[in-house]
Amino acid sequence: DAGVIQSPRHEVTEMGQEVTLRCKPISGHDYLFWYRQTMMRGLELLIYFNNNVPIDDSGMPEDRFSAKMPNASFSTLKIQPSEPRDSAVYFCASSPDEPDTGELFFGEGSRLTVL
């Protein structure tokens, strides 16, 4: 398996622009997670899905952030409008629905810079 695939790897945009980050989880994994990593706050969970349904979005910082999972093989995280404080590395991760393991598999991240 190719692992969790994220795109783009790097994104530089100007304040106010819309940003869309994409993720393809590992086939057969029923859980998908979006995390954000900054120097100040470390890794923070933004939202996660189970079988394409959003379960917990309490980590989404504000209404400018939205996430969708239209099918089992694709998810997006959108920021509209973007602000400089959104600059971070955004990670997508997936996990199989196996209570005995619960292991997370991460993508390589999308590094976002908002000028």
Place this chain on the structure above:
Amino acid sequence: KQEVTQIPAALSVPEGENLVLNCSFTDSAIYNLQWFRQDPGKGLTSLLLIQSSQREQTSGRLNASLDKSSGRSTLYIAASQPGDSATYLCAQGRRNSGYALNFGKGTSLLVTP
């Protein structure tokens, strides 16, 4: 929010030394405890996962332990090598949170030749 704390934040050791990285957590409703490795500019790679019913896990030169009563986990690296240089993060899985993890900020390890 329940806290996961890692000490030290940074560590430098000469090659060949055995070392211990520490992780403490405040939420007693632990589901599992995972240790990850992160190389600069890269994603996270899972190293070891300890279920709440287990006390330790081993993989090669790595050994992770879990003490729920004290809220602590340690990652032991034997005979360290320069290739072990990376940031090591521990993360707590909590019950009733799916598999969502609560991460520490990591320990940055440098192993010098």
